Amino acid sequence: MDDVSLNNQQRRTFLGVLLAGITAVLGAVFAWPVFRFLAPREQTGASALVRIARKEIPVGAAHFFNFQGRPAVVLQPAPGSFVALTAVCTHLGCIVKWVDDKGEFLCPCHGGRFSAEGKVLGGPPPQPLEAYVVTLEENDLVVGRAV
Template sequence: MENSGRRTFLGLCLGGLAAAAAAAAAWPVYRYLSPRSTATTAARVDIPEKDVPEGEAKFFELGGASAVLVRKPGGGLIALSAVCTHMGCIVQWEKDKLDFLCPCHGGHYTAEGAVISGPPPKPLAKLPFTVANGVITVG
């Protein structure tokens, strides 16, 4: 009887530890993949042109959501929401392919935000921007 009680207690302790370890491991992944939910960032952002070289993407926060600037080879600039239109994960720039990958369900977008493949139902939203005196203003 006493052994059974100890086993139950030990089982509960180990189960609790396992649950706490799983939660601690999953939290950073959740925070990375989920869009910011509060509008604590500026609705307009200035980014120096030199921070977005050809073939690169610059991620930033705009109005509480993740956004990205891309400079295509040849110099063309594109400003997009970085929030996947499927379930809201943050897309990643694939420099070698010059496209975006959503890590949650494998959605692919072109550098212009058009859907290539996967579950996203719509393109990434385009954001307005201007360029003046070496500064890109998005929003």
């Protein structure tokens, strides 16, 4: 084998390795955001609790907040009775709204309706809204893990 064909073979090998390296780097750059999006969110014990002042939730009103990175809502349907739910519709994931005069949740996307306890009243949602544990500690409500 002469020097010219050896150099050509070395050049092809070098270009192949270089192309494989660039492809691997580009694949990692594009795959990382997809992986982060699909990876489950971290849920740890004490840091997963949310404390809300009781006075912010009058009877019949809903208070929306962020729970573990997702929209949630707490309301007081009857005096001294509190309910905490996810605000994410179980149909296709839209955020539900509280309708004061009807005393129910309405999903603006496809008209799904939920009771104040999260039960499906109508529309396409297949399941009730996920409920969270809510406890009263002095003048605060503490919202915790899913029930």
